[in-house]
Amino acid sequence: MVHPKIAIIGGGLAGSEAALQFAKRNIPVTLYEMKPLKRSSAHHSDELAEIVCSNSFGNLQLSTASGLLKEELRRLDCQLIKTADRLAVPAGNALAVDRESFSKAITEQVAQMPQITRVSEDVTALPEDADYVIIATGPLTSSGLVSTLQELLQQQQLYFFDAAAPIVTKDSINFEVAFFQNRYNKSAQDVEGTGNYINCPLNKEQYLALVAHILDSEKTPLKSFEANETRFFESCLPIEVLASRGVDTLRYGPLKPVGIVDPATEKRPYAVIQLRQDNLEGTLYxxxxFQTNLKWGAQKEMMQLIPGLENAEVVRYGVMHRNTFLNSPAVLQPTMQLRQFPQILIAGQLTGVEGYTESIASGLRASLTLIELLHGETPNPFPSDCMMGALFQYITRTEAKHFQPINSNWGILPPLAESIRDRKARNEALAKRALSALDRFISSEKSLGLSPSVFAVPTAEPIRS
Ligand SMILES: Cc1cc2nc3c(=O)[nH]c(=O)nc-3n(C[C@H](O)[C@H](O)[C@H](O)COP(=O)(O)OP(=O)(O)OC[C@H]3O[C@@H](n4cnc5c(N)ncnc54)[C@H](O)[C@@H]3O)c2cc1C
Structure with missing residues (x-):
């Protein structure tokens, strides 16, 4: 059989996973990786699938979003997670590896596959002879390819700095204190006509305690290569920088109370924290x-000082770091194909997923899309009930204007039909539903060539689907 030419650019986590998926199905691919000719400022080894920071792929338990994601990946015969399982080092409930052995093992697997041709090149333009291209060059994509992507997507659809505010689940907000309202009651479009924003009102004492906490808390230091990116801060200052400019700066900035009336007091609060809907389902805000570099522990303590958010479940903490990513809701499909150029696929952190395991998942997704296309089939997105399906729907269907990268979390899954109050029991029920949906998907997508034998991988917890 003559196969179309497939090029994968970037031999990191996503690109290596995609290459191995093709190889095991006997489909030839060319894998372009700029190492060892050139390395990004965060990469230190010459191996493929380098783990740049922590050596953990996150929690293993099925009652966690990260544990569910890994189990879904095992069911899809993910080569990198299977290798991580095999090389795991003791890390309690987490899946951690010896980073050098892991990257070496993946480099060797790639080298042993005759279907994969590895080319050392800093790719600046898309290979002309390729019928399909997967771009998986990561958060630190080299500058030549960034220019090509900018041209392809129009500059405004590519970002270089992740300045994200915390995201919480709506269910965990205390509505005895917080309330829905738009400033000056403008254009309230929700069903009850009460406003689209959730407001957490603060009195003077609460505001001063919050500012003091922000100023006193430990911050995550910027890496040397990020310190040069300060120009990206100017339009998007972190709360700690604003707070350091004067005690009232936040109250005249993002925490301004103008146009807001607290229904409990019928007065304007001293300051207000607003939360904006973050996903289509309205489960995340x-x-x-509130973009911030405060350490995560300090952010958790900060939440406890905010009326209405005392017990908030944080699905993503605020971060500010160098990160090249697409405005995926505007340009990408849940199959990882560009909307305008479906023969070009994007994978890894470039898509706006965040984290090692999520990056691997999107590399796997991109390869499965092409495998279905090669079989003459229309690629179907994963079911939205499973973590991968929900993640790829989130990054491609959320509001484009405020898009920020995200990792796997329970808030992106559609709620269960019945309400379960206990968080662990609820998460386990969501995991069970997710795995059943994924199993049905695997059985129906015959061209993926997945069989029940791939389910036989050991996991930390018994799997009940
Ligand atoms: C400093 C830093 C720390 C991080 N820490 C963590 C963490 O602790 N935990 C976590 O879960 N996530 C972390 N991440 C986020 C993310 O999960 C990782 O960056 C992950 O490696 C992304 O996978 P990827 O496949 O998209 O990109 P990468 O793994 O970075 O792979 C991209 C590959 O493409 C190559 N490349 C780039 N440009 C070109 C080009 N033009 N031509 C050819 N090759 C090219 C690179 O050399 C690299 O090998 C971190 C990110 C950064 C930047």
Whole structure:
């Protein structure tokens, strides 16, 4: 059989997973990786699938979003997670590896596959002889390819700095204190006509305690290569920088109370924190203007000082770091194909997923899309009930204007039909539903060539689907 030419650019986590998926189905691919000719400022080894920071792929338990994601990947015969399982080092409930052995093992697997041709090149333009291209060059994509992507997507659809505010689940907000309202009651479009924003009102004492906490808390230091990116901060200052400019700066900035009336007091609060809907389902809300570099523990303590958010479940903490990513809701499909150029697929952190395991998942997804296309079939997105399906729907269907990268979390899954109050029991029920949906998907997508034998991988917990 003559196969179309497939090029994968970037031999990191996503690109290596995609290459191995093709190889095991006997489909030839060319894998372009700029190492060892050139390395990004965060990469230190010459191997493929380098783990740049922590050596953990996250929690293993099925009652966690990360544990569910890994189990879904095993069921899809994910080569990198299977290798991580095999090389795991003791890390309690987490899946951690010896980073050098892991990258070496993946490099060797790629080298042993005659279907994969590895080319060392800093790719600046898309290979002309390729019928399909998967771009998986990561958060630190080299500059030549960034220019090509900018041209392809129009500049405004590519970002270089992740300045994200915390995101919480709506269910965990205390509505005895917080309330829906738009400033000056403008254009309330929700069903009850009460406003689209959730407001957490603060009195003077609460505001001063919050500012003091922000100023006193430990911050995550910027890496040397990020310190040069300060120009990206100017339009999007972190709350700690604003707070350091004067005690009232936040109250005249993102925490301004103008146009808001607290229904409990019928007065304007001293300051207000607004939360904006973050996903289509309305289960997640982000804290408006709250981008921050505070350490995660300090952010958790900060939540406890905010009326209405005392017990908030944080699905993503605020971060500010160098990160090249697409405005995926505007340009990408849940199959990882560009909307305008479906023969070009994007994988890894470039798509706006965040984290090692999520990057691997999107590399796997991109390869499965092409495998279905090669079989003359229309690629179907994963079911939205499973973690991968929900993740790829989130990054491609959420509001484009405020898009920020995200990792796997329970808030992106559609709610269960019945309400379960206990969080662990609810998460386990969501996991069970997710795995059943994925199993049905695997059985129906015959061209993926997945069989029940791939389910035989050991996991930390018994699997009940
Ligand atoms: C400093 C830093 C720390 C991080 N820490 C963590 C963490 O602790 N935990 C976590 O879960 N996630 C972390 N991440 C986020 C993310 O999960 C990782 O960056 C992950 O490696 C992304 O996978 P990827 O496949 O998209 O990109 P990468 O793994 O970075 O792979 C991209 C590959 O493409 C190559 N490349 C780039 N440009 C070109 C080009 N033009 N031509 C050819 N090759 C090219 C690179 O050399 C690299 O090998 C971190 C990210 C950064 C930047």
């Amino acid at each position: 982000n804290m408006v203007g």
